[in-house]
Amino acid sequence: MSLHRIVLFTGIALVFLLVVPDQVVAQPLPGIDLRINPTNEPTEVVDSLKVLFILTVLALVPAFMILMTSFTRIIVVLSFVRTAMATQQTPPNQVLIGLALFLTFFIMAPVFEQIRVDALEPYLANEISQEAALTNAETHLKEFMLKHTREKDLALFVNASKMDRPESTEDIGIMVLIPAFVISELKTAFQMGFLIFVPFLIIDMVIASTLMSMGMFMVPPIIISLPFKILLFVMTDGWYLIVQSLLQSYGM
Known part of the structure; x- marks a missing residue:
C-alpha cells in the first residue's frame, strides 16, 4: 500500500472518531500491545517495522x-x-486555530x-475491502479539491510530474492534486486578505495625515x-462578514 493511501486512511479514521455518529464510534477497536522482544523469525521483525512505520506516518497525518x-x-x-487590525496577539492563536478547525468541520x-x-460504514460492516474503502474516500476528497483548484495550478504539477495529460479526474493522482489545491487556496486567501486590508489601510492613512497636519510627529x-x-x-x-465570506467562497 502506498504512503499517501496509509496517510489518507489513518487521517479519515481520526477525523471520524470526532465527527461521526455514536453508532459508528461504538464499533469494537483492536487492542494494541507494543513490546520489543528478541526473535529469530524474520517475519516478526518485518511486522515490527510495519508498526514503527505506521507510527511514524501518524506524525504526518495532521x-x-x-x-x-x-x-x-x-x-x-x-x-x-488580525494583522490588518494590528491587534498583536488578539485574538490569540488558540482562538483562531479553534475557529478555523470548527469552520473546517462545518464546511467539510x-x-x-x-x-x-460510501467508505467507512461499508468497510466496518465488511461489505467492501480496505482498498475499495480507500478508493471511495479518496474519490470524494478529490472531488472537493478539484472543485477549488485552478486549472493553471493543476497543470503546473501535472507537467512537473511528467505524467500524461489526464483524461478524467480518476487519472489525477492525489499527490499531484494536493500541492495544486494548496497554492490555489493560498491565492484565494491572499485575494480575500487584500480586500480585508483596504479599509484598515484607509484609516491608517487618514489618521497619519491628520497627525502630520496637526504637527504631532512624535505620536x-x-x-x-x-x-x-x-x-x-x-x-x-x-x-x-468574514465568516460569511469564507462560507460563500465554498458555495455554502
Whole structure:
C-alpha cells in the first residue's frame, strides 16, 4: 500500500472518531500491545517495522489532512484580519486555530458524510475491502479539491510530474492534486486578505495625515488608529462578514 493511501486512511479514521455518529464510534477497536522482544523469525521483525512505520506516518497525518481540507484558506484569512487590525496577539492563536478547525468541520461535513456512507460504514460492516474503502474516500476528497483548484495550478504539477495529460479526474493522482489545491487556496486567501486590508489601510492613512497636519510627529499613528479600526470592525459586524465570506467562497 502506498504512503499517501496509509496517510489518507489513518487521517479519515481520526477525523471520524470526532465527527461521526455514536453508532459508528461504538464499533469494537483492536487492542494494541507494543513490546520489543528478541526473535529469530524474520517475519516478526518485518511486522515490527510495519508498526514503527505506521507510527511514524501518524506524525504526518495532521499536515496531510489540513492541506486536503478548507483549513488552509480559513486560517490564512483569519490571520490577515488580525494583522490588518494590528491587534498583536488578539485574538490569540488558540482562538483562531479553534475557529478555523470548527469552520473546517462545518464546511467539510458533506464530504465527510459521503465518505462515511460510501467508505467507512461499508468497510466496518465488511461489505467492501480496505482498498475499495480507500478508493471511495479518496474519490470524494478529490472531488472537493478539484472543485477549488485552478486549472493553471493543476497543470503546473501535472507537467512537473511528467505524467500524461489526464483524461478524467480518476487519472489525477492525489499527490499531484494536493500541492495544486494548496497554492490555489493560498491565492484565494491572499485575494480575500487584500480586500480585508483596504479599509484598515484607509484609516491608517487618514489618521497619519491628520497627525502630520496637526504637527504631532512624535505620536505613532497606530496608537490613534487602533481604536478606530476596532470600532469600524465592531460596527460593521466584521466577524460575521468574514465568516460569511469564507462560507460563500465554498458555495455554502
